[in-house]
Amino acid sequence: MRQIRQIRQIRLDTDRIRRGAARVDAGTPPGRDRAVDALRALAILGVVLGHWLVTALVADSGALHTASPLQAMPWLAPISWVFQTLAVFFLVGGHVATRGYASARARGATYRQWLTGRLSRLFRPAAAVLTLWTVTAAALLLSGTDFETVRTLVKLALSPLWFLVVFAGLTAATPLLTRLNPLWPLAVVLHVDLIRFGLGGPSWLGWVNVAAGWLVPYTLGAAWTRGELDRARAGWVLLAGGAAATAALVLWAGYPASMVGVPGTAISNLDPPTLAAVTFGLAQCGLALLLRDRLRRTMRRPLAWSAVALVNLSAMTIFLWHQTALMATTATTIPAGHLLGLHTRPDDLTWVAARVAWLPVFGLALTICWTAFRTYEQAPRPRTVRTGIRTGIRTRARARARIRIRIRAKTPHRA
Secondary structure, X not given: OHHHHHHHHHHHHHHHHHHHHHHHHHOOOOOOOHHHHHHHHHHHHHHHHHHHHHOEEEEEOOEEEEEOHHHHXXXXXXXXXXXOOHHHHHHHHHHHHHHHHXXXXXXXXXXXXXXXXXXXXXXXXXXXXXXXXXXXXXXXHHOOOOHHHXXXXXXXXXXXXXHHHHHHHHHHOHHHHOOOXXXXXXXXXXXXXXXXXXXXXXXXXXXXXXXXXXXXHHHHHHHHHOOOOOOHHHHHHHHHHHHHHHHHHHHHOOOOOOOOOOOOOOOOOEOOEOHHHHHHHHHHHHHHHHOHHHHHHHOOOHHHHXXXXXXXXXXXXXXXXXHHHHHHHHHHOHHHOOOOOOOOOOOOHHHHHHHHHHHHHHHHHHHHHHHHHOHHHHOOOHHHHHHHHHHHHHHHHHHHHHHHHHHHHHOOOOO
């Protein structure tokens, strides 16, 4: 009997999920390009999983410090090729921003109104992260926690904020970037790397690439809006050209194979971005463009679309709190001892296997953070979303009612 009740409960839960997915699907505007949302969701989840896989907090000599399995096992660098997906996020961001700005201008909205709406969703969840970690850092220091440990935790927790600053700057400059050819910022990155690596220029010059490097996929997104990337040929050129250029830079120009930062290395492809990181991003953008049609077909399924919609509604919350979820799991389990894959040094495949096993726990911790802080990102949206869903349900109900009326009108009455 217990098993029968469990089966019935599973069926009820499955039916609820399907009905909820159907409501979300019905409430989505017909003209929405769901492939764009799918690419954004994949980019965010790629970054989150990548950080969880290659970031370790090691308890050593009474203090915590960061480490990476890529230090001891550099041959695992291909992992970073899969999960370093920021270029795709900037591609989608440039496409959505330029398209949204054109739409806002057509409606008569001012630049200030458009920009305020765009940036408010970025900085509301950021303010929550900053507030919590300011209080946490002060409490840890007052309790006598080692300064280096507090510094490590705060740096890791707030590291996603650099992305918001860059993305906000590019968003603010969108009206100036709508017609900018991506080759111009790519040329800037090329010359910056040539000066600092080839001619012995100052290392600080590399920080120019923080803007120029991410401007390349952002302006590709603007080209997407203009319709210049609609043909499959554009995707293949970006994928093949970007991959070939990255391979050449890694094999013959001395660039690291890892597309994420590795503690202790002389050169990082990401901090600041190098030419190799940018060409790799071009290859990723090409692959993303080639996947658009397949993603559109997949997103016709209500369950798949509802999952993507949920991630998009909380994209910044997920991105900003995923490091906190990692650290919270690490900190709360310290009393249990040095747990493999969590507190130990990431120096062999056993650690990697254990870290993969910890991923669901990180996901649970992130879900708790999402539950507590998602309102900062979604505050202005729930009424709109609910209204859209109700409108879709009412439209379908009216259509069914009209069909019933027609059937009754055609059915002869019996005497």
